[in-house]
Amino acid sequence: MKVSPILAGGIGVVIGAGLALLARPTTAPPPMPLPEPALVEAQVFAPPRAADAPAGPWGDAVRLGERIIMETGTAAAAHVGNDLACRNCHLDAGSKAGAAPLWAAFPNFPAYRTKNDAINSFQKRAQDCFLYSMNGVPPALGSDTLNAIEAYAAYMAKGLPLGESPAGRSFPAIEAPPLPFDAGRGAEVYAENCAACHGEEGAGQVLGDMVYPPLWGARSYNWGAGMATINKAAAFIRANMPQGMENSLSVQQAWDVAAFIDSQHRPQDPRFKGSVAATRKAHHDNEFSRYGLEVAGRKLGDPDQSPPFGASAGR
Ligand code: HEC
Numbered sequence: 001m002k003v004s005p006i007l008a009g010g011i012g013v014v015i016g017a018g019l020a021l022l023a024r025p026t027t028a029p030p031p032m033p034l035p036e037p038a039l040v041e042a043q044v045f046a047p048p049r050a051a052d053a054p055a056g057p058w059g060d061a062v063r064l065g066e067r068i069i070m071e072t073g074t075a076a077a078a079h080v081g082n083d084l085a086c087r088n089c090h091l092d093a094g095s096k097a098g099a100a101p102l103w104a105a106f107p108n109f110p111a112y113r114t115k116n117d118a119i120n121s122f123q124k125r126a127q128d129c130f131l132y133s134m135n136g137v138p139p140a141l142g143s144d145t146l147n148a149i150e151a152y153a154a155y156m157a158k159g160l161p162l163g164e165s166p167a168g169r170s171f172p173a174i175e176a177p178p179l180p181f182d183a184g185r186g187a188e189v190y191a192e193n194c195a196a197c198h199g200e201e202g203a204g205q206v207l208g209d210m211v212y213p214p215l216w217g218a219r220s221y222n223w224g225a226g227m228a229t230i231n232k233a234a235a236f237i238r239a240n241m242p243q244g245m246e247n248s249l250s251v252q253q254a255w256d257v258a259a260f261i262d263s264q265h266r267p268q269d270p271r272f273k274g275s276v277a278a279t280r281k282a283h284h285d286n287e288f289s290r291y292g293l294e295v296a297g298r299k300l301g302d303p304d305q306s307p308p309f310g311a312s313a314g315r
């Protein structure tokens with residue numbers, strides 16, 4: 001919950017005026033009573049549910065889209081090269097505000113992206129998550145799979161204005177860490193807060209009916225993924241993890257554990273340019289990527305030590 005800046009400013013003005021009045025001697029009128037500090041909830045859009053989509057081909061596509069987000073490894077098996085599903089990052093079947101919900105993305109495409117220096121349609125944007133986050137070979141533009149994902153996003157977005165980012169898009173911004181982020185401290189945060197679900201080696205696990213997705217290694221997202229950058233991972237983790245205790249980590253802990261996770265081996269960047277150094281220069285030359293750096297004596301992204309990119313990785 002946030003106090004609206006307008007109200008907060010108003011309260012400040014009234015308090016200031018009140019103090020000034022107190023300092024004055026007699027006849028001034030009594031200070032106005034302070035307004036109740038109204039707490040204003042951010043208005044977050046509530047998308048319709050795929051189950052309520054109409055009967056017929058359109059509703060069928062919407063429901064298929066939801067199923068692909070939930071069960072990507074079976075519903076779009078040919079395009080997935082790891083053990084993740086879209087829903088593992090786009091939580092609640094791509095509907096959760098603050099977990100890059102698909103309804104918030106849809107009205108903002110086509111969009112220019114620096115990542116590929118091109119105008120991206122919604123389907124092109126989804127292809128990139130297949131390529132990097134899912135470590136797979138993306139479905140073709142206009143394929144039944146991408147049409148269904150787009151139909152699902154469009155259905156959920158009904159009524160939102162075009163070309164505006166609604167509240168809840170992406171991940172909530174995270175403040176800069178008080179101390180520079182540190183993977184060593186992050187290892188402790190991980191052991192205490194994450195390993196029980198995601199496994200000591202980050203490989204994920206199946207416990208009863210629950211599937212805890214892998215955070216690193218051959219079956220996780222590859223080096224090209226947004227989640228492989230420490231700033232994006234920190235923002236996601238702070239708002240969405242540990243599952244059931246969201247927002248319980250401090251800002252520092254979220255950055256540190258993100259640095260720890262993103263200092264591990266994972267599948268090669270599909271944009272590999274023949275050498276780790278060239279790939280770092282082209283795609284990772286910033287403080288938030290550990291690709292190409294030595295961590296604990298191992299060079300991250302080294303083809304000799306990294307699982308290869310793509311569906312053949314692992315298993
Ligand atoms: C490992 C985590 C992960 C997985 C798995 C994943 N994504 Fe993403 N996705 C991200 C991140 C991170 C972003 C960028 C969010 C941002 O920049 O704020 C993103 C962004 C998107 C966007 C654009 C959102 C926006 O608001 O612009 C779409 C669309 C999308 N993903 C679709 C998919 C689809 C479809 C799948 C499954 C095929 C998928 N993603 C799987 C992490 C993931």
Ligand code: HEC
Nearest residue numbers: 087088089193194197211212213214215237241242243257
């Ligand atoms: C109670 C179990 C639990 C705990 C504890 C937990 N997670 Fe998760 N995490 C999950 C589940 C389940 C998902 C997938 C959510 C879904 O599919 O709805 C997930 C998804 C993720 C993802 C995105 C998917 C992927 O595999 O990359 C990341 C990153 C992540 N968790 C990081 C963390 C970190 C860091 C911590 C500790 C601070 C943590 N989690 C603690 C259960 C947990």
